[in-house]
Amino acid sequence: MSTLLDIQDLRLSFKGLRGITDVLHGISLSIAAGERVALVGESGSGKSVIARIVLGLLQETRSARVSGKVGFDGAEINTMRPRDRAKLRGTEMSMIFQDPTSSLNPTFTIGNQFAEVMRRRDPKLSRAACDARAIEMLTEVSIPNPDRILENYPFQLSGGMNQRVMIAMALVNHPKLLLADEPGTALDVSVQAQTLRLMHDLVEKHGTAVLFISHNLGVVREFADRVYVIYRGNIVEEGPTASVFHNPGHAYTRALMDAVPRITGAGLPEVPEVSDAFLAPMVRHDRGAA
Numbered sequence: 001m002s003t004l005l006d007i008q009d010l011r012l013s014f015k016g017l018r019g020i021t022d023v024l025h026g027i028s029l030s031i032a033a034g035e036r037v038a039l040v041g042e043s044g045s046g047k048s049v050i051a052r053i054v055l056g057l058l059q060e061t062r063s064a065r066v067s068g069k070v071g072f073d074g075a076e077i078n079t080m081r082p083r084d085r086a087k088l089r090g091t092e093m094s095m096i097f098q099d100p101t102s103s104l105n106p107t108f109t110i111g112n113q114f115a116e117v118m119r120r121r122d123p124k125l126s127r128a129a130c131d132a133r134a135i136e137m138l139t140e141v142s143i144p145n146p147d148r149i150l151e152n153y154p155f156q157l158s159g160g161m162n163q164r165v166m167i168a169m170a171l172v173n174h175p176k177l178l179l180a181d182e183p184g185t186a187l188d189v190s191v192q193a194q195t196l197r198l199m200h201d202l203v204e205k206h207g208t209a210v211l212f213i214s215h216n217l218g219v220v221r222e223f224a225d226r227v228y229v230i231y232r233g234n235i236v237e238e239g240p241t242a243s244v245f246h247n248p249g250h251a252y253t254r255a256l257m258d259a260v261p262r263i264t265g266a267g268l269p270e271v272p273e274v275s276d277a278f279l280a281p282m283v284r285h286d287r288g289a290a
């Protein structure tokens with residue numbers, strides 16, 4: 001399979017009042033076309049900033065310094081002109097966030113928001129064509145009465161429905177890459193599970209590659225073909241999901257796994273105190289391993 005996303009030696013630091021803070025220390029990560037890859041690690045380890053760099057957002061943040069290579073579908077995101085990066089967002093790559101109600105615009109109907117997204121790819125698309133395509137997508141995410149939903153505002157829908165709308169909207173332009181940052185964690189556990197199953201089936205059907213960001217190892221195991229484990233801005237382990245789960249090689253991965261039974265509905269996994277073992281070299285599993 002061809003490589004879609006190829007991140008090499010990615011470094012990030014922020015300049016603030018108290019000097020420079022290094023956040024990413026030379027990350028390398030790749031995703032093949034159609035592959036589902038998870039990035040797991042505790043809060044603050046650098047997962048979301050990687051997604052924001054892939055989307056080309058942090059490159060445009062004054063306090064951020066980004067270096068390294070972010071190859072996407074033959075182009076180089078880091079050195080691209082800002083307006084070329086902007087053109088990729090919502091078309092070739094799209095993003096799903098934790099909390100759908102804060103990501104959807106509360107002042108526009110769902111139909112208007114779909115039309116805006118679709119016209120990023122094709123500005124001449126008629127409203128009737130946008131609505132027809134939106135209805136198709138909403139049907140794919142099992143939303144009942146999709147034609148009526150187009151006239152609704154996000155606040156008129158439940159959190160679970162809004163999350164489905166977000167998924168439908170993220171996929172409506174057939175992006176090559178979907179960045180999913182803790183999708184559904186703002187929802188209750190059973191709705192989250194349903195939503196993830198739906199997302200899994202849809203990306204499989206459309207052949208969309210996914211970078212799935214999570215600190216929930218149980219969810220990652222269900223969803224991803226391959227896993228990267230990140231600890232304090234370093235990738236410490238990488239491999240096929242089954243292999244990493246059956247045979248975790250890095251002390252930090254083992255600590256994350258040991259922490260799983262202590263996950264509560266509300267909380268993050270509790271990872272033990274930092275130990276020198278967590279600074280051990282990266283563990284890379286064979287692609288053929290399981």
Ligand SMILES: Nc1ncnc2c1ncn2[C@@H]1O[C@H](COP(=O)(O)OP(=O)(O)OP(=O)(O)O)[C@@H](O)[C@H]1O
Nearest residue numbers: 014023041042043044045046047048049050063215
């Ligand atoms: N704009 C910013 N300015 C300064 N520091 C930032 C900025 N954005 C992120 N950081 C810092 O970068 C580090 C990584 O943040 P990031 O949001 O990627 O963590 P995360 O692994 O996604 O955590 P979570 O699971 O809680 O979302 C954190 O220490 C965070 O405080």
